[in-house]
Amino acid sequence: MDWLKDVLGRLRLGPFRGVRNVGTGLRCYGRPIVGAYGSIEVGANFSFGSRPAISHLVALRGARIMIGDDVAIAYGAAITAMQSIAIGDRTQIGPFVVIMDSDFHRVGNRDDSGDVTPVVIGKNVRIGARVTILRGTRIGDNATVLSGSTVQGAVRAGATVSGVPAKPLRTDSAEAGASLR
């Protein structure tokens, strides 16, 4: 059935129909919801899990989602861009991850979508299960975000962060200390 998935991926049928740039080797597990109201670009060999819990990948009008090569996002992902979300090559993201580049609402005025700041996730990053990535997060290359963390701000390349809010682990805090605001 692998060849069938490849053919379907190339034909841009299934969940990624209507998406302009999808690389070869797309693998969808289950039926994710892909909303390309803005633009979504996906590199080669993208694996997108969507079962048992459905994932969604939504770029709102004028927004851009860029996903590099060999990226894997497990099931239950909630990724919504109002402006820009970029995920680098070979990055792997665990189940039930939330990535957003806005807060959707402003405190005191729920009709205002508030400030929007792009999210940039570097190359070869490991993001564990049930991680929440808030707007303005910049994660450097080869970094690791441990499961259950909530990240906002900058994560230095190669660092390992954990917790709510995510902080560098004590073991590498000497080199990565004060990398998070």
Added chain:
Amino acid sequence: MQSSDASAKPDDKGPPQDTPDRRSLPQLARRAVQVVMQRLWARWSLRQSNDLGADVRVVGRMRFENRGHVGIGRKVSITSTFLPVEILTSRTGSVTIGSGVWINFGVVIAAHSSIVIGDRVMIGQHCIISDVDFPEADALPGADPPRPISIGAGVWLAGRVTVRPGVSIGNGTVVISGSIVDSDLPPNTICGGVPARPLMRVRQAALDQPQAG
């Protein structure tokens, strides 16, 4: 509720006595048919397994993809109603589930190396037990190598617990809801948090509970 307890403390009425389970004959018959259907459904749902014990029950549709080895003990109950339960193994993966294990909805068990779940383990809803970062039967190129997981007998994983690759949990331990288990946990301990840490001994916790009756 024992009647001797009530006679020992005549002043304390205590909670109302449990009414005996009096179901009518049609109700009992319906229940029996239900149980038989759940067992047959388990035979069908888990037909790819290598070993399957007696009296295994499955409720609802689950996803079972076995490319390696899956052994399931006796009296295992899988509730797959609101969200499917998934048990997945790659060609190199093995899942061993003991007897009397209860698995609730939305649980994903994905093995590329080995996952051992002991007897009488309870696994709450939305738990993730995966020895790889991407819980699917397909191996991802460039993924970290799988690290085996073992969960001891009588462990209770509450809802939304994530068990990370390489972890082993001791017998009789309770992991509270939402915990992320990223390191080994000792036996007979209540553990919790992100990452999960031992909080108190199980026996101590039982003593702290107000005694019933």
